[in-house]
Amino acid sequence: MKRLNGIRLPFRKSTDHKPIVPLRTPRKVRIPMLMHKGSPCVPIVGEGDLVTVGQLIGDAAQPDAVPIHASVSGVVSSVSDISLDGQTFVPCIEILADKEQLLSPDCKPVTVTTKEELIDAVRKSGCVGLGGSGDATFQKLSAAESFDLLILNGAECEPFLSADCRLMTESPQDIIAGAELLMKILKIKEVRIGITEDKVTAIKLLSDICSTKKGIDVCPLPAVYPQGAEKVIVFHTCGRIIPDHQTAADQKILVLNVSTCAFIYQYTQTGIPLTEKTVTVSGNAVRKPGNYRVPIGTPVMNLLEAASCDLEAMNLLLNGSVMTGTCIRDLDMPVLRQQNGLTAVKKYKAPQKSPCFRCGKCLRVCPMRLNPMMLEQAYIQQDLRALERLHVSACINCGSCSYICPAHRPLAATNQRAKEILPENREGNAS
Amino acid sequence: MKKLTVHPSPLTNTKNSTFQIMFCVIAALMPTAICGCFQFGLDAVMVLLATTGTAVLTEIIWQTLFGKQLTAPDGSAAVTGLILGLCLPPSFPVYWAAAGSAFAIIVVKQLFGGIGKNFANPALTAKTLLMLLFMQEMHTWTFPDGHTEVITETAELTQQKSFWDLMLGNTPGCIGHICAAGIILGGVFLILKGIISPAAPAAFIGSFALLSLIAGDSLTLRLLSGSLLFCAVFAATDYTTTPVTVTGKTVFGIGCGCLSYFISRYGGYADGSVLAVLIMNLFVPLIDRITAPRVFGSEIPRSSENQ
Structure with a gap:
C-alpha cells in the first residue's frame, strides 16, 4: 500500500524507557473550566467549599461541554479567571490540597450495557x-x-x-x-x-x-x-x-x-473520573526528562522542578511537543487534562523568513498532497476561489511544510488563517 | 515574570536554508568552473569573477535603492552570475559579461519580484541576449593550443575530439561547458545531497539521446559536447523556473530534450539547449497546473475549476 508523505524527524524519545512516576500531590491546583473543545463549564463550587478527589466542580451546562472534576481534595481557595490562549478568559477554580486526599463517595464502579x-x-x-x-x-x-x-x-x-x-x-x-x-x-x-x-x-x-x-x-x-x-x-x-x-x-x-x-x-x-494525567516532561532545557503522573491542574512549574529544568536558559515552553504544541505563556499555567507533554526548550530562536524560491519541498512532504506554496500565494492575495480550488480545508495542520521550508516560511500557520477566511467558516457553521 | 516565546506551531525546523542550498549549487559548479579556468587561464577567471561579482553587487544595490529585504547574502545572485559566466566563451569582453550579469539580475529577476518570482532563467536569458548582440565575440573560441578563431557552427568545434577530450575539457567551447566529467560530478553531488531531482536531467538527456539514436548521430559527440549537459544539470533543475512535481519535471525535461534536438538539427543555432530551456520555462505554469497531484480525499482534480 502506498504511504502518505511525511517528514523524518529526530524523534528524541529519551523518555520512552522511563516508567511513569506519580508526582507528590501539589500544594495547590488550578483547574480551568475549559479543557476540551466546546463551551466552558460553569463552576458549581465557591470559595471556602471543601472538595474531594473526583467530585464534580464544573457543570457541563452546554450540550457540547464535558464536566470537570476536582483532582485533589482540599478547600477551594478562589474562583477567578484564567486565559489559556492569551485572548479569551474562562473561570478557573483554585484548590488548596489537604493531606488526606479523600476520594469522593460518588466514585463507584459503573456498569454499562447499552x-x-x-x-x-x-x-x-x-x-x-x-x-x-x-x-x-x-x-x-x-x-x-x-x-x-x-x-x-x-x-x-x-x-x-x-x-x-x-x-x-x-x-x-x-x-x-x-x-x-x-x-x-x-x-x-x-x-x-x-x-x-x-x-x-x-x-x-x-x-x-x-x-x-x-x-x-x-x-x-x-x-x-x-x-x-x-x-x-x-x-x-x-x-x-x-x-x-x-x-x-x-x-x-x-x-x-x-x-x-x-x-x-x-x-x-x-468510577474515578479524569483527575490525573501522564505528562512527558522533556526538551533540551530539561536535565531529568521523564514521564510524570500528576493531578490535573498541577502548575507546570512543579513538573519543571521535578525534571530539573534549566529555567534561566529556557525561553520556550510547550503544551505538547514541538510540531503541534501550543506555547505556554507563563509558569503559573496548570497542566490540562488533554495535555500529554510539556516540552521546555532553551535558547529557541524563531528563524528569519526569506522569500519562497519554489523548491517544492513543502509539496513533497504534505501528507494530504496539498500545495502549501500556492496556498500561501492565494492567501496573500485573499483569493478565496483559489483557496477552495487548492482544498485548503484538507490541511491537517501537521506543520510538516513549515518544518521543511528552507526559506522558513510559516506555511502551516498561513493555512490555518486561510481556513478562517473561507466563507463556510466565516458564517459560523463550522462543525 | 520570565518572558516566554509565543509563536504558532511548529516550533522546530530543518537546518536547511536558502543559503545552504545555494552554497551547494555553487560547490557543484566548482569542478566544471575550475576545469574551465585551468583550460583557458586568466581570461576565464576574469569572466567568472566579473559575472559573479556584478550579479551580487547589482542585487545589493537594487535592493538597497528600493528598500527591499536584502536577499543577496542567500547566494542566489552569485549562482546566477556564475552560471552566466560559465555559459560564455573565455575570450568574451569582461565588461560586456558584467553588463549581461546586471541585465540578468535587474531585468530578468528583480523586475519580476526577485528570487522565486522570475519565470525565465536569468542566466540563460542574459546569455541569449549577449548572443544576439555580440555575434562575433560569442563565437570566438580559444583552442587548447592558445590560438583563437571565429567559428559560428559550434558543432564543428568538437568534431575531431575523442571521448576523453570531451570528458576532461580538452576542447574549445564555453568556460563551463567543456568538461563533461566536471558537470556530471556536480550533478551527482546535487542529487546525492537531495537538492535536485534526477527527473528533469534524466528526461532531458534521455529524450535527446533517443532522438539522436533514431537519427543515427554519434551519441558521444552529441551528448558530451556543447551546452546540453550543463543545461540539463544546472538550468533544467533551477527551482524557480521549472515545475515543482516529479511528473512536471519529467515533462519539462522531455520538452527540453526534444526542443534541443530539433533546434540544433534544423535551426541555424547549433547549441540549442539554452533556447530549449528558455522556451520550456514559459510552459512551467501550464505544466504545474496539469501535473498538480490530487489532494488526498478530494474527488475533483485540483487543476480543474469546479465552479
Whole structure:
C-alpha cells in the first residue's frame, strides 16, 4: 500500500524507557473550566467549599461541554479567571490540597450495557481526547449511528512525547480491555491499533495480548511524522480514504487515542473520573526528562522542578511537543487534562523568513498532497476561489511544510488563517 | 515574570536554508568552473569573477535603492552570475559579461519580484541576449593550443575530439561547458545531497539521446559536447523556473530534450539547449497546473475549476 508523505524527524524519545512516576500531590491546583473543545463549564463550587478527589466542580451546562472534576481534595481557595490562549478568559477554580486526599463517595464502579449508557458514562467521566486534541469523547461516540471499525491511535510520532508509549508498555491490558468493552457495546467487529514501528516493546506486548483476541490487530505504522492525524492513521491502518470535508465518523470509523480507550475501561472499573494525567516532561532545557503522573491542574512549574529544568536558559515552553504544541505563556499555567507533554526548550530562536524560491519541498512532504506554496500565494492575495480550488480545508495542520521550508516560511500557520477566511467558516457553521 | 516565546506551531525546523542550498549549487559548479579556468587561464577567471561579482553587487544595490529585504547574502545572485559566466566563451569582453550579469539580475529577476518570482532563467536569458548582440565575440573560441578563431557552427568545434577530450575539457567551447566529467560530478553531488531531482536531467538527456539514436548521430559527440549537459544539470533543475512535481519535471525535461534536438538539427543555432530551456520555462505554469497531484480525499482534480 502506498504511504502518505511525511517528514523524518529526530524523534528524541529519551523518555520512552522511563516508567511513569506519580508526582507528590501539589500544594495547590488550578483547574480551568475549559479543557476540551466546546463551551466552558460553569463552576458549581465557591470559595471556602471543601472538595474531594473526583467530585464534580464544573457543570457541563452546554450540550457540547464535558464536566470537570476536582483532582485533589482540599478547600477551594478562589474562583477567578484564567486565559489559556492569551485572548479569551474562562473561570478557573483554585484548590488548596489537604493531606488526606479523600476520594469522593460518588466514585463507584459503573456498569454499562447499552450505547446510551456508555455515552452518558463517558461524558460524566470527563473524558476528552487524551492524545492532545481535547475533543469531547462522548461526541465522537455519538457522531455516527453505528461504527464498523475502531482504530486506536498509539502513533505518538511527535518528538519527545512518550506518555502513550509508556501506557502501552505498562498497562497494555487496560487498552485491550477498553477495546473489548467498546466492541461489545458499540457492536464493532474490528479493532486496529496503529503504533509507529519504532515502539518495538509496545508493539510486541500488545501483539502478544491480541494474538488470543479475535478482531483486534496491531498495525505497525512507518516511523514518519505525521501518523496520528485522523485521516493519516485511518489510511495507514485500513487503507480507507476519508473524503475532504468529512470525518472518520462519517465513514463509520471510530478513532480514539490508546490512552482515551484505556481510561474508559479504568473508569468503568473504578468510577474515578479524569483527575490525573501522564505528562512527558522533556526538551533540551530539561536535565531529568521523564514521564510524570500528576493531578490535573498541577502548575507546570512543579513538573519543571521535578525534571530539573534549566529555567534561566529556557525561553520556550510547550503544551505538547514541538510540531503541534501550543506555547505556554507563563509558569503559573496548570497542566490540562488533554495535555500529554510539556516540552521546555532553551535558547529557541524563531528563524528569519526569506522569500519562497519554489523548491517544492513543502509539496513533497504534505501528507494530504496539498500545495502549501500556492496556498500561501492565494492567501496573500485573499483569493478565496483559489483557496477552495487548492482544498485548503484538507490541511491537517501537521506543520510538516513549515518544518521543511528552507526559506522558513510559516506555511502551516498561513493555512490555518486561510481556513478562517473561507466563507463556510466565516458564517459560523463550522462543525 | 520570565518572558516566554509565543509563536504558532511548529516550533522546530530543518537546518536547511536558502543559503545552504545555494552554497551547494555553487560547490557543484566548482569542478566544471575550475576545469574551465585551468583550460583557458586568466581570461576565464576574469569572466567568472566579473559575472559573479556584478550579479551580487547589482542585487545589493537594487535592493538597497528600493528598500527591499536584502536577499543577496542567500547566494542566489552569485549562482546566477556564475552560471552566466560559465555559459560564455573565455575570450568574451569582461565588461560586456558584467553588463549581461546586471541585465540578468535587474531585468530578468528583480523586475519580476526577485528570487522565486522570475519565470525565465536569468542566466540563460542574459546569455541569449549577449548572443544576439555580440555575434562575433560569442563565437570566438580559444583552442587548447592558445590560438583563437571565429567559428559560428559550434558543432564543428568538437568534431575531431575523442571521448576523453570531451570528458576532461580538452576542447574549445564555453568556460563551463567543456568538461563533461566536471558537470556530471556536480550533478551527482546535487542529487546525492537531495537538492535536485534526477527527473528533469534524466528526461532531458534521455529524450535527446533517443532522438539522436533514431537519427543515427554519434551519441558521444552529441551528448558530451556543447551546452546540453550543463543545461540539463544546472538550468533544467533551477527551482524557480521549472515545475515543482516529479511528473512536471519529467515533462519539462522531455520538452527540453526534444526542443534541443530539433533546434540544433534544423535551426541555424547549433547549441540549442539554452533556447530549449528558455522556451520550456514559459510552459512551467501550464505544466504545474496539469501535473498538480490530487489532494488526498478530494474527488475533483485540483487543476480543474469546479465552479
